Amino acid sequence: GAGVSQSPSNKVTEKGKDVELRCDPISGHTALYWYRQSLGQGLEFLIYFQGNSAPDKSGLPSDRFSAERTGGSVSTLTIQRTQQEDSAVYLCASSLGPSGASQPQHFGDGTRLSIL
Amino acid sequence: AQSVTQLDSQVPVFEEAPVELRCNYSSSVSVYLFWYVQYPNQGLQLLLKYLSGSTLVKGINGFEAEFNKSQTSFHLRKPSVHISDTAEYFCAVSPNTGKLIFGQGTTLQVKP
Numbered sequence: 001g002a003g004v005s006q007s008p009s010n011k012v013t014e015k016g017k018d019v020e021l022r023c024d025p026i027s028g029h030t031a032l033y034w035y036r037q038s039l040g041q042g043l044e045f046l047i048y049f050q051g052n053s054a055p056d057k058s059g060l061p062s063d064r065f066s067a068e069r070t071g072g073s074v075s076t077l078t079i080q081r082t083q084q085e086d087s088a089v090y091l092c093a094s095s096l097g098p099s100g101a102s103q104p105q106h107f108g109d110g111t112r113l114s115i116l
Numbered sequence: 117a118q119s120v121t122q123l124d125s126q127v128p129v130f131e132e133a134p135v136e137l138r139c140n141y142s143s144s145v146s147v148y149l150f151w152y153v154q155y156p157n158q159g160l161q162l163l164l165k166y167l168s169g170s171t172l173v174k175g176i177n178g179f180e181a182e183f184n185k186s187q188t189s190f191h192l193r194k195p196s197v198h199i200s201d202t203a204e205y206f207c208a209v210s211p212n213t214g215k216l217i218f219g220q221g222t223t224l225q226v227k228p
Contacts, residue, residue, distance in 0.1 A: 033215065033216075035216075048215050091159055
């Protein structure tokens with residue numbers, strides 16, 4: 001079956017521009033997560049959506065980062081006024097429910113973001 | 117707060133030799149434990165998980181891990197590795213809040 005789909009797979013943009021990264025979770029998965037993977041920081045949690053509950057935004061590094069999830073399915077991660085330190089691979093994952101409820105997270109292949 | 121330490125950043129090993137990738141965690145609450153593998157230019161794939169019960173957990177591709185509560189460890193093992201096991205391996209904990217907290221990763225390099 002279809003896995004988690006992320007687009008674009010690669011994005012190169014100039015410093016100061018806004019970018020939008022898209023994630024299509026596995027159908028029926030109620031939980032959706034965004035992580036950032038960079039050389040200096042490893043894998044960092046960014047934000048988590050679970051059903052209709054308020055998202056857990058505790059991992060967003062600054063107010064330039066935001067995310068939404070429309071209709072409980074597709075999610076978009078937006079980075080405004082990009083900086084060079086935003087260069088990283090952004091990974092999306094989905095699960096049937098919270099990881100604590102024994103449901104593993106399924107990851108997409110990521111979007112590689114490069115800020116010039 | 118929770119944290120995960122993977123004690124080796126790189127582990128070189130010859131094909132068909134056994135391997136152990138070490139993981140220690142710190143948490144003041146009960147957590148669930150996971151190992152993920154990442155092949156080049158791909159996302160993470162779940163190898164195995166520990167939720168409760170038997171402390172020896174078997175996963176895909178012949179990997180297994182043992183949960184040791186007293187030592188707060190969750191080391192990953194494989195008795196005989198293949199070239200195709202070359203990848204980056206991540207240990208992670210989930211404190212039942214949804215998010216995963218990852219270690220820094222261990223690069224397994226299998227040599228012929």
